[in-house]
Amino acid sequence: MAALTDEQIIDELGLRRERSRSIYDHPNLIRAASVLCFLALWEVYGRRSDPLLLTYPTAVFWAAIQLIRTGELLRQAAVSLATLGVGFGVSLVLGVGLGLLMGRSRVAEALLDPHLNALYATPQVALTPLLMMWLGLGFAVKVVIIFLFAFFPILINTTSGVKNVSASLVEVGRAYLASERQILFKVVFPAALPFIMAGIRLAVGRALVGMVVAELFTAITGLGAMLTLYGNLFETAKMFVVIGVFGLLGVGLIRATQALESRMARWKETERAT
């Protein structure tokens, strides 16, 4: 006699039934309704108030179209992303490099960490005026500011990740005659990678903040400069467009690193909640 499938057993016992419907079956509908209500209220209220202070959704939309048409938005976004890329790249290289060094060598750690701790404790924004005094208002100062914002999460996570690599794994490397270099790249680095990735995820958000701060204060090029410019011109709708772009950038960058993170952690037993 053939074994009954679960389906057949359920049918036989008459246990099939419709689950009662609930509004929670479609969370996205609730979300959409919430957003639509908000936009509608904003539109109605916004149209009635002082356009210098408060704008409304359709005005923001037309402002966006206009900024895209003239090419200004894309041009400035490209400038911003270029600085962001360079600044983040530098923090990635230095953060991972120094983190590996400090995690592996206690002497290097003792030498460097009082200074790095002091720099980390200082709110990085507070150094912006000094940096502008030293480096001017160009590309270099922005890169340095972004670097200062993004460097520490990567450094700290890499260092603690490397220190967390179990001594027994390093010993396996030694037992199999791996050189210091091979131990670093074939054992320590992959073992610390989940930590490093978590650091990178934090750093991406910080780098974006650094970029905005740098551009707000230098106020010459980039999306942040647009924000200052339109703030001074009281063009609220255009400010909202720029803020919206920052939001999209933030979401996009964080999503991208999360995707990268989970791809790299495929060997992990359980994925940590983010």
Place this chain on the structure above:
Amino acid sequence: MALNALEQQALTDLDLSRARPFQLADRLGAVRVVSVGLVILVWEIFGRDVNPLFLSYPSAIARATMQLLAAGEFQRQALGSLQVYAIGLSAALVLGIALGLLMGRYRLAEYILDPYVYALDATPRVALIPLLLLWFGLGPMSKIAIVFLSGLFPVLMNTFSGVRTVSASLVEVGRAYGAGERKIFTKIILPACLPFIMTGIRLAVGRALIGIITAEMFAAVTGLGALLIRYSSALATDKFFVPVIFLAVLGVILTRAVGLWEKRLAPWKETERAL
């Protein structure tokens, strides 16, 4: 562990009286002190040679500190900043915890609010500064708003994920013991997600500090941030470092204090790694 007689005997036999050969790794404290001392010394010597407009040096900064404190200007601005900071941060904590609990416990609230929460959380809050200045002017209100927004999200997100984590496992225990919704909230959810909330507060304390300095620097009228702008445009590098150092120390003290508080409130929680 003390050695027994046989082991002592073995040691004498082996004549291993020698200690470990000298290793730098055994003297890490000294390495630290030397490293710090060296940097300060080099800074002092080179700083004197460089154009003082560009780089100051430790003794000049110490002198500037005395000067500023004697004049009372520094204390006045610092107090102003701290008041704004305290008001904005308190509002952020109250609202952040409340909204986090609400969203974590009620799915309807979650679905209604989470589009905004995620969107605002991903947007760098500093980008809102020009807008807030436009809306609220250069007075304290715009700064309170930015402190509030900077501190809100870490608290909210952590509380939210805390309630989420707790709900799945522990609420059933409460149900099994016949606790009602209110009891479940106060006896189970709140205490269980306290560590999460505290982590959120620790993050918020730092973020809010960055928020207020940025806002003050941008508005450049009052507060420590304004001092930074004033001294840097006056090219008074030595004075410039006074608020910078004050802020660094303040940041460390506040974060440490919350950390200690965290340990006291939730001693049952394993210590978490920073960040």
Place this chain on the structure above:
Amino acid sequence: MLEVRQLSKVFFEQNDPSKPGLVALYDVSFSVRKNEFVCLLGPSGCGKTTLIRVIAGLIQADRGEIRVDGKPVTAPGRDRCMVFQQFGLLPWRTVLGNVEFGLEIDGVPREQRREISRRYLELVELHGFENYYPHQISGGMQQRVGIARALSKEPDILLMDEPFGAVDAQTREQLQEELLKIWSKTDTTVIFVTHSIDESVYLSDRVIVMQSRPGRIKEEVRVELPRPRWEGDVKADPRFAQLRARIRESLRG
């Protein structure tokens, strides 16, 4: 082929490197013939793990020396390979990747090391599991990967540090039998650390009984049970029981 001469090792306190904390090994001497299977047996703290780690070259002795084929050894070498208690698999590598690890370090070309690794995976009966990650397979299977990885380097001496200590009893017996089969097919010398009397008697030609504080050799017991031992029931042999009683007595006294 392996000679251990008057080996001593003292561990010093972590926070006070001038203060001795433990005499882990004191005046330990023994030798092992080619193709012999020797067990180091003793209670925890008797220095057996320290001893095998010194032989592996992972730590240095304070006094005495170790010679393999007459040549003194102080560092890990191609002639010896270690199987670890907690398996020591790299969790981010697949089963195949883990077996390849040793060969990769030696610079064996990719195609060749892949082929060698597959052969050894076959030997430990793990073909078909090449692309699994360690966390996806059982503890017993993980240790087979560890054994395949060590064997793939074709060492003269296989060092095993309580390799079956972290698996359940049933798997353990199975692994013991498989190890004996593999050993019989190769001409490897095995030094095997354990704290199980049964395991030591079942596996080895000779049991070196150790005692603690200071860690030293108590006595050597020759195990002259017929091989192959997986055929029939060696454990029911009266000689097995005698040896077991004798060693238990030795550990106690």
